[in-house]
Amino acid sequence: MEQHQNSEADGLNPVGKVVKSEAEWRAQLDDLEYQVLRQAGTERPFTGEYTDTTTAGIYRCRACNTELFRSNQKFSSNCGWPSFFAPLAEDRVIYLHDESIPGRPRTEVRCAACDSHLGHVFAGEGYDTPTDLRYCINSVCLTLEEGDG
Template sequence: MTENNPTTPGSTTTDPASAVGKIVKSEAEWRAQLTPFEYKVLREAGTERAFTGEYTDTTSQGVYRCRACGTELFRSDQKFSSHCGWPSFFAPLAEDRVRYIEDDSHFMKRVEVRCAACDSHLGHVFEGEGYDTPTDLRYCINSVSLTLEPKTS
Protein backbone atom coordinates (compact mmCIF):
# COMPACT_ATOMS: atom_id res chain seq x y z
CA MET A 1 0.00 0.00 0.00
CA THR A 2 1.17 3.48 -0.82
CA GLU A 3 0.35 6.65 1.06
CA ASN A 4 -1.05 9.44 -1.06
CA ASN A 5 -1.60 13.16 -0.91
CA PRO A 6 -5.26 13.74 -1.86
CA THR A 7 -4.55 16.95 -3.75
CA THR A 8 -2.20 15.10 -6.07
CA PRO A 9 -3.34 11.47 -6.02
CA GLY A 10 -0.51 9.02 -6.30
CA SER A 11 2.24 11.16 -4.78
CA THR A 12 4.08 9.84 -1.75
CA THR A 13 4.05 11.77 1.53
CA THR A 14 5.79 11.44 4.87
CA ASP A 15 4.01 9.74 7.75
CA PRO A 16 1.54 12.28 9.21
CA ALA A 17 1.18 10.32 12.45
CA SER A 18 4.45 11.79 13.68
CA ALA A 19 2.67 15.14 14.15
CA VAL A 20 -0.28 13.78 16.18
CA GLY A 21 1.36 10.89 18.02
CA LYS A 22 0.84 7.21 17.30
CA ILE A 23 -1.63 5.13 19.33
CA VAL A 24 -0.83 1.43 19.28
CA LYS A 25 -3.08 -1.24 20.78
CA SER A 26 -3.39 -4.95 20.24
CA GLU A 27 -6.35 -6.25 18.27
CA ALA A 28 -7.66 -7.72 21.55
CA GLU A 29 -7.56 -4.25 23.13
CA TRP A 30 -9.41 -2.74 20.14
CA ARG A 31 -12.04 -5.51 20.31
CA ALA A 32 -12.56 -4.82 24.02
CA GLN A 33 -12.94 -1.06 23.42
CA LEU A 34 -15.16 -1.08 20.33
CA THR A 35 -18.54 -2.65 19.59
CA PRO A 36 -18.43 -5.46 17.01
CA PHE A 37 -19.75 -3.12 14.30
CA GLU A 38 -17.29 -0.34 15.22
CA TYR A 39 -14.48 -2.90 15.11
CA LYS A 40 -15.58 -4.17 11.68
CA VAL A 41 -15.51 -0.65 10.19
CA LEU A 42 -12.60 0.94 12.06
CA ARG A 43 -10.21 -2.02 12.28
CA GLU A 44 -11.27 -4.19 9.31
CA ALA A 45 -12.11 -1.39 6.82
CA GLY A 46 -15.80 -2.24 6.65
CA THR A 47 -18.51 0.17 5.53
CA GLU A 48 -21.81 1.10 7.08
CA ARG A 49 -24.86 1.00 4.81
CA ALA A 50 -25.68 4.25 3.02
CA PHE A 51 -28.12 6.62 4.77
CA THR A 52 -27.98 4.69 8.07
CA GLY A 53 -25.22 6.57 9.90
CA GLU A 54 -25.78 8.87 12.85
CA TYR A 55 -24.06 11.88 11.24
CA THR A 56 -25.18 11.58 7.61
CA ASP A 57 -27.56 14.56 7.80
CA THR A 58 -26.31 16.19 11.00
CA THR A 59 -25.88 19.96 10.83
CA SER A 60 -24.82 20.45 14.46
CA GLN A 61 -21.74 22.60 15.00
CA GLY A 62 -18.65 21.04 16.53
CA VAL A 63 -15.59 18.87 15.97
CA TYR A 64 -15.69 15.33 14.63
CA ARG A 65 -13.25 12.99 16.36
CA CYS A 66 -12.00 9.49 15.63
CA ARG A 67 -14.31 7.11 17.52
CA ALA A 68 -11.39 4.79 18.32
CA CYS A 69 -8.84 7.26 19.72
CA GLY A 70 -10.49 10.69 20.02
CA THR A 71 -8.19 12.51 17.58
CA GLU A 72 -9.84 15.63 16.13
CA LEU A 73 -10.35 14.94 12.42
CA PHE A 74 -12.95 17.29 10.87
CA ARG A 75 -14.88 20.45 11.76
CA SER A 76 -18.57 20.88 11.11
CA ASP A 77 -17.83 23.90 8.90
CA GLN A 78 -15.96 21.51 6.56
CA LYS A 79 -19.02 19.25 6.25
CA PHE A 80 -21.36 19.53 3.28
CA SER A 81 -24.43 17.76 1.96
CA SER A 82 -23.40 15.46 -0.89
CA HIS A 83 -26.52 13.26 -0.76
CA CYS A 84 -24.28 10.18 -1.06
CA GLY A 85 -25.47 8.47 2.13
CA TRP A 86 -22.44 9.16 4.32
CA PRO A 87 -21.12 12.30 6.04
CA SER A 88 -19.05 14.31 3.55
CA PHE A 89 -16.30 16.81 4.28
CA PHE A 90 -14.22 18.88 1.85
CA ALA A 91 -11.06 18.83 4.01
CA PRO A 92 -9.70 17.36 7.25
CA LEU A 93 -9.07 19.59 10.25
CA ALA A 94 -5.36 19.36 9.35
CA GLU A 95 -3.41 17.15 6.97
CA ASP A 96 -1.47 15.61 9.86
CA ARG A 97 -4.71 14.09 11.22
CA VAL A 98 -5.30 11.64 8.37
CA ARG A 99 -3.28 9.40 6.10
CA TYR A 100 -4.07 8.12 2.62
CA ILE A 101 -3.71 4.66 1.13
CA GLU A 102 -4.36 3.51 -2.43
CA ASP A 103 -7.33 1.16 -2.39
CA ASP A 104 -7.85 -1.07 -5.42
CA SER A 105 -10.48 -3.28 -3.76
CA HIS A 106 -13.95 -3.99 -5.16
CA PHE A 107 -12.70 -3.44 -8.74
CA MET A 108 -12.32 0.30 -8.09
CA LYS A 109 -9.41 2.69 -7.78
CA ARG A 110 -9.95 4.78 -4.65
CA VAL A 111 -8.01 6.49 -1.88
CA GLU A 112 -8.71 5.21 1.61
CA VAL A 113 -8.65 7.68 4.53
CA ARG A 114 -7.31 6.50 7.90
CA CYS A 115 -6.79 8.18 11.24
CA ALA A 116 -3.11 9.14 11.42
CA ALA A 117 -2.99 8.51 15.17
CA CYS A 118 -4.51 5.02 15.50
CA ASP A 119 -4.67 3.83 11.89
CA SER A 120 -8.43 3.28 12.01
CA HIS A 121 -10.36 3.17 8.73
CA LEU A 122 -12.54 6.27 8.28
CA GLY A 123 -13.72 6.06 4.67
CA HIS A 124 -12.47 7.29 1.29
CA VAL A 125 -11.66 10.58 -0.43
CA PHE A 126 -12.78 11.37 -3.96
CA GLU A 127 -11.60 14.17 -6.24
CA GLY A 128 -13.19 16.01 -9.14
CA GLU A 129 -16.82 15.09 -8.63
CA GLY A 130 -18.11 18.60 -9.31
CA TYR A 131 -19.26 19.57 -5.82
CA ASP A 132 -19.11 23.30 -5.14
CA THR A 133 -16.52 23.12 -2.35
CA PRO A 134 -13.22 24.95 -1.79
CA THR A 135 -11.11 21.83 -2.44
CA ASP A 136 -13.08 19.80 -5.02
CA LEU A 137 -12.59 16.83 -2.66
CA ARG A 138 -15.23 14.70 -0.94
CA TYR A 139 -14.14 12.86 2.18
CA CYS A 140 -16.83 10.18 2.37
CA ILE A 141 -16.61 9.08 6.02
CA ASN A 142 -18.46 6.37 7.93
CA SER A 143 -20.52 7.86 10.78
CA VAL A 144 -19.52 4.95 13.00
CA SER A 145 -15.88 6.05 12.61
CA LEU A 146 -16.67 9.41 14.23
CA THR A 147 -17.98 11.06 17.35
CA LEU A 148 -19.22 14.65 17.35
CA GLU A 149 -18.08 16.98 20.10
CA PRO A 150 -20.70 19.75 20.04
CA LYS A 151 -19.53 23.32 19.93
CA THR A 152 -20.03 25.17 23.18
CA SER A 153 -20.92 28.85 23.09
Protein backbone atom coordinates in the same frame (compact mmCIF):
# COMPACT_ATOMS: atom_id res chain seq x y z
CA MET B 1 -4.04 14.98 -2.11
CA GLU B 2 -3.93 18.73 -1.82
CA GLN B 3 -2.20 20.07 1.29
CA HIS B 4 -4.43 21.73 3.88
CA GLN B 5 -3.60 23.57 7.08
CA ASN B 6 -0.88 22.35 9.41
CA SER B 7 -1.86 21.47 12.99
CA GLU B 8 0.87 23.51 14.67
CA ALA B 9 0.02 26.58 12.59
CA ASP B 10 -3.64 26.13 13.54
CA GLY B 11 -2.88 25.89 17.28
CA LEU B 12 -3.69 22.18 17.51
CA ASN B 13 -1.68 19.63 19.44
CA PRO B 14 0.44 17.36 17.25
CA VAL B 15 -0.98 13.92 16.55
CA GLY B 16 0.49 11.20 18.76
CA LYS B 17 0.47 7.53 17.80
CA VAL B 18 -2.03 5.21 19.48
CA VAL B 19 -1.01 1.55 19.52
CA LYS B 20 -3.25 -1.19 20.91
CA SER B 21 -3.50 -4.94 20.43
CA GLU B 22 -6.43 -6.36 18.48
CA ALA B 23 -7.77 -7.70 21.80
CA GLU B 24 -7.72 -4.17 23.24
CA TRP B 25 -9.53 -2.79 20.16
CA ARG B 26 -12.15 -5.58 20.40
CA ALA B 27 -12.74 -4.77 24.08
CA GLN B 28 -13.12 -1.05 23.34
CA LEU B 29 -15.29 -1.14 20.20
CA ASP B 30 -18.67 -2.72 19.53
CA ASP B 31 -19.00 -5.17 16.62
CA LEU B 32 -19.87 -2.61 13.93
CA GLU B 33 -17.24 -0.12 15.13
CA TYR B 34 -14.60 -2.88 15.06
CA GLN B 35 -15.65 -4.09 11.61
CA VAL B 36 -15.47 -0.61 10.09
CA LEU B 37 -12.59 0.98 12.02
CA ARG B 38 -10.25 -2.01 12.31
CA GLN B 39 -11.27 -4.16 9.33
CA ALA B 40 -12.02 -1.42 6.76
CA GLY B 41 -15.70 -2.25 6.54
CA THR B 42 -18.50 0.15 5.63
CA GLU B 43 -21.73 0.97 7.41
CA ARG B 44 -24.90 0.84 5.31
CA PRO B 45 -25.65 4.12 3.50
CA PHE B 46 -28.16 6.55 5.06
CA THR B 47 -28.05 4.76 8.43
CA GLY B 48 -25.27 6.66 10.21
CA GLU B 49 -25.76 8.97 13.15
CA TYR B 50 -24.04 11.95 11.45
CA THR B 51 -25.18 11.57 7.83
CA ASP B 52 -27.53 14.58 7.98
CA THR B 53 -26.26 16.30 11.14
CA THR B 54 -25.73 20.06 10.92
CA THR B 55 -24.70 20.53 14.57
CA ALA B 56 -21.60 22.72 15.01
CA GLY B 57 -18.55 21.06 16.49
CA ILE B 58 -15.46 18.93 16.00
CA TYR B 59 -15.65 15.38 14.67
CA ARG B 60 -13.21 13.05 16.42
CA CYS B 61 -12.01 9.52 15.70
CA ARG B 62 -14.24 7.15 17.67
CA ALA B 63 -11.29 4.80 18.26
CA CYS B 64 -8.72 7.25 19.65
CA ASN B 65 -10.48 10.64 20.06
CA THR B 66 -8.17 12.50 17.64
CA GLU B 67 -9.77 15.63 16.17
CA LEU B 68 -10.37 14.94 12.46
CA PHE B 69 -12.95 17.28 10.88
CA ARG B 70 -14.81 20.50 11.69
CA SER B 71 -18.52 20.83 11.12
CA ASN B 72 -17.90 23.86 8.87
CA GLN B 73 -16.03 21.46 6.52
CA LYS B 74 -19.10 19.19 6.25
CA PHE B 75 -21.50 19.41 3.33
CA SER B 76 -24.52 17.55 2.01
CA SER B 77 -23.52 15.27 -0.85
CA ASN B 78 -26.55 12.96 -0.60
CA CYS B 79 -24.21 9.94 -0.87
CA GLY B 80 -25.43 8.23 2.31
CA TRP B 81 -22.44 9.02 4.54
CA PRO B 82 -21.17 12.22 6.17
CA SER B 83 -19.14 14.22 3.64
CA PHE B 84 -16.39 16.74 4.33
CA PHE B 85 -14.33 18.79 1.89
CA ALA B 86 -11.13 18.76 3.99
CA PRO B 87 -9.71 17.30 7.19
CA LEU B 88 -9.17 19.57 10.19
CA ALA B 89 -5.43 19.43 9.38
CA GLU B 90 -3.54 17.33 6.89
CA ASP B 91 -1.54 15.52 9.58
CA ARG B 92 -4.80 14.09 10.99
CA VAL B 93 -5.31 11.58 8.16
CA ILE B 94 -3.26 9.24 6.02
CA TYR B 95 -4.09 8.05 2.52
CA LEU B 96 -3.80 4.55 1.09
CA HIS B 97 -4.38 3.32 -2.45
CA ASP B 98 -7.39 0.97 -2.37
CA GLU B 99 -8.13 -1.50 -5.16
CA SER B 100 -10.58 -3.65 -3.18
CA ILE B 101 -13.22 -3.11 -5.89
CA PRO B 102 -11.81 -4.41 -9.21
CA GLY B 103 -11.62 -1.65 -11.84
CA ARG B 104 -12.49 1.09 -9.34
CA PRO B 105 -9.36 2.30 -7.56
CA ARG B 106 -10.05 4.61 -4.64
CA THR B 107 -8.14 6.48 -1.96
CA GLU B 108 -8.74 5.16 1.54
CA VAL B 109 -8.66 7.62 4.46
CA ARG B 110 -7.30 6.46 7.83
CA CYS B 111 -6.78 8.16 11.17
CA ALA B 112 -3.12 9.18 11.39
CA ALA B 113 -3.04 8.52 15.14
CA CYS B 114 -4.47 5.00 15.40
CA ASP B 115 -4.52 3.80 11.77
CA SER B 116 -8.26 3.17 11.88
CA HIS B 117 -10.21 3.11 8.62
CA LEU B 118 -12.49 6.14 8.26
CA GLY B 119 -13.73 5.97 4.68
CA HIS B 120 -12.56 7.23 1.28
CA VAL B 121 -11.84 10.52 -0.44
CA PHE B 122 -12.99 11.29 -3.97
CA ALA B 123 -11.91 14.12 -6.29
CA GLY B 124 -13.44 15.85 -9.28
CA GLU B 125 -17.08 14.98 -8.66
CA GLY B 126 -18.27 18.54 -9.34
CA TYR B 127 -19.23 19.47 -5.79
CA ASP B 128 -19.17 23.19 -5.14
CA THR B 129 -16.63 23.04 -2.31
CA PRO B 130 -13.32 24.88 -1.76
CA THR B 131 -11.29 21.73 -2.50
CA ASP B 132 -13.47 19.78 -4.97
CA LEU B 133 -12.88 16.80 -2.67
CA ARG B 134 -15.43 14.61 -0.89
CA TYR B 135 -14.23 12.81 2.20
CA CYS B 136 -16.90 10.12 2.50
CA ILE B 137 -16.60 9.07 6.16
CA ASN B 138 -18.51 6.41 8.06
CA SER B 139 -20.54 7.87 10.96
CA VAL B 140 -19.56 4.93 13.14
CA CYS B 141 -15.94 6.11 12.90
CA LEU B 142 -16.75 9.49 14.43
CA THR B 143 -17.95 11.18 17.58
CA LEU B 144 -19.13 14.79 17.57
CA GLU B 145 -17.97 17.21 20.23
CA GLU B 146 -20.50 20.02 20.02
CA GLY B 147 -19.22 23.59 20.02
CA ASP B 148 -17.53 25.94 17.58
CA GLY B 149 -16.78 24.09 14.41
